[in-house]
Amino acid sequence: MAGYIPYILCLILFLVGLYAILVKKNLIKIIIGLGIIDYSLNLFFVLVGYKKGSGFPILTKGETVHPMVDPLPQALVLTAIVIGLAVTMLMIAIAIRLYEKYGTFDITQIRKLKG
């Protein structure tokens, strides 16, 4: 179990976000839960690619190769972070409009289909 502790803590962070989505009734809390899940998944990818005792994947001048961490998860996560921001922005815009329409963030009150 000793080599898996960061993965397990990352999983617990994921579960905190999942709990927020399933149990909370406030729309902003649900968006925050989705953001936490986003963070934990990004972190999980980078954790899987980490290699002990190696440097970052950038070559300095005159250097051909040196021990480096896996650059592929980092490239994928770089894309995922920016897309996560875009999705969060869209969700918040919809939440603001819903608040203007219904005067509340409570999802049990937002059930009337009008206009």
Place this chain on the structure above:
Amino acid sequence: MGIELVISGLLVLMIIAAIVAVEIKDLLSSVVAVGAVGVVLSLLFLLLQAPDLAIVQLVVEILALIILVRATVTRDGTDYSTKEIFVKTVTMIGVLIFIFYAFRAIKELPRFGEPKMKVASYYVTEGNGIKNNISETGAANIVASIILDYRGYDTLGEATVLFTAVLGVLAVMRKVGRKK
């Protein structure tokens, strides 16, 4: 063991900040706690040897914080707490099933700090065919060479997603054409 301990400590800090963000009553405090989670994540990326990610995460976190504060600061901040026992019970059962299968899946992964690295090894050994050239693409930053060369179409798709999200925000928030 040293780096693993530091990373585990920062992850525990992230979990505490996330629980505070989810459970606190005041919405503005909740948003600030999410900012703490994001900044610790940026620090973790730096420790995990990903400087590009640390920079991007910090900028994205600040932008998300500004937008979230804009959404919550002038609005009713009461917490609509769940009273129903049924919802919490079902959620807990679902979470327990998830934990059971996730622990079984984690056992299959390579241990922390010992990745398989098939693609990256190819890049720095076989891909290094050209003489007097540091890599196949000639780029010093290997992450940049992956997102802009090997996965260029992926980055194009990312730009499309961003553009679509901006269009969606504009369509939702526009004032013209809204019925009174």
